[in-house]
Amino acid sequence: MEIRRKRRSVNQVREDISVQVLRENIPEAWVMHSYGEDYGIDCVVELFDYLDEDKNVAETLGENIFIQLKGSGSIQYGTRRAYHRGNVAKGPLNEDRTKFDDIPVAKFQLEVPELLTVQAMGVAVPVLLILVDTNTKRAYFVCLNDYIEKVLIPEDPKFYEKGHKTIHIPLANQILNLENNLVPLRAYGKRSKMYGAFGTFHYQHQEIRRVRGLTSVGEPASQGRVLAMIKTFTEASLRLDIWVGHEFWKPMGWSQNELEDIQAKIEAGIVPKEFDAFLEYCDVHVWRRLANLSSMYEELVREWFMPTSFALLTSYPEEKEGGEADARA
Incomplete structure (x- = not known):
């Protein structure tokens, strides 16, 4: 046996x-x-x-x-x-x-x-x-x-x-325990947070357009109420856990800087004669770019690291002198 x-x-x-x-x-x-x-x-x-x-x-x-x-x-x-x-x-x-x-x-x-x-x-x-x-x-x-x-x-x-x-x-x-090689893994880990942020940005942008009278259903509001809303939007956006770890994607840094600029302007005080220009800046420049991040993510980021020609051009940043890698656009 x-x-x-x-x-x-x-x-x-x-x-x-x-x-x-x-x-x-x-x-x-x-x-x-x-x-x-x-x-x-x-x-x-x-x-x-x-x-x-x-x-x-x-x-x-x-x-x-x-x-x-x-x-x-x-x-x-x-x-x-x-x-x-x-x-x-x-x-x-x-x-x-x-x-x-x-x-x-x-x-x-x-x-x-x-x-x-x-x-x-x-x-x-x-x-x-x-x-x-x-x-x-x-x-x-x-x-x-x-x-x-x-x-x-x-x-x-x-x-x-x-x-x-x-x-x-x-x-x-290739997966290696080196910071440049860990960039994609960190980006994938943050993905669900990114999709949550995209929905927030689109909502905020729509509400800013609404108080400007640019939507089918407008919502007139006083300057004080609008500034309070934008202050709330700015603080809520900056609290999102998406900004750290995206140094490799330049648009994230740009948008973070713009939100911090909005925050500083509100804290410094917006005089009445500058209100309309400030609101237009929030709508056309800052939140439009924030809302557009989702489109860029779909067209650019989701094709990173694929076996495609586009990915070959955009996924692997060239190293600068000294071994530092350029951030991805």
Whole structure:
């Protein structure tokens, strides 16, 4: 009679290696939460930052990234030919076949039900496919929410009829515990907060336009009441937990500076003769730009780190002298 001892499959070994590689390549303060049984999400990474220079205490940022973690010892590497194209958020795929970039990628097949689960979660909850090469101990990522809408649907609108799809992960998307490499992970962690802020900015802009008589239903108000409203809007916007950690996206810094400028002007006092010009400035310049952040996010930010020509130009900032990276526009 054969006595059988406990055994481990090669998949279990690779799974453990994948967890170890990811753990070693993210900040030590970040926490990996197991997601239990596998329904398409393997773990959730919760972002923390240290409160002191000596790194004695770390505080949660209230930001999470959902992870599909895959490990393989036989990853297929190659290139993806990415043709220059129009904005796929505005219409069908329109490629210029005379212009293209060959992007180094790792290829991995996912079952379509997994992709449909991610699609059902919506775009505000980032789900990253993290692929670990168990031979080289390198980890690469791609945001599946964005991949589905920016790559998969434009190129294969009926992908849901297939059994599986090959996902192309740019090799430039390597996860390393270096600040430049952590930028995308921090951005994905803040995504749900960004979408909440977009709704707030649109509401505030509409109300400013309403008191200016520029909406179908106006709402006349005294100068004192309008200034109190804008003061409330400014303070509420500056309290949002979106401004820190977005140094890599210049429009965020511009808008934060403009809100602080509005706050300073109100505190200094707005004289009656300057009120109309101030209100126009709030509407046409400051809140219009705030409201436009959502459009820029959809067209620009959600295509970062995709295997596309546009992403190749915008996702990986060139380094200045001394190794400092330029912020993304």
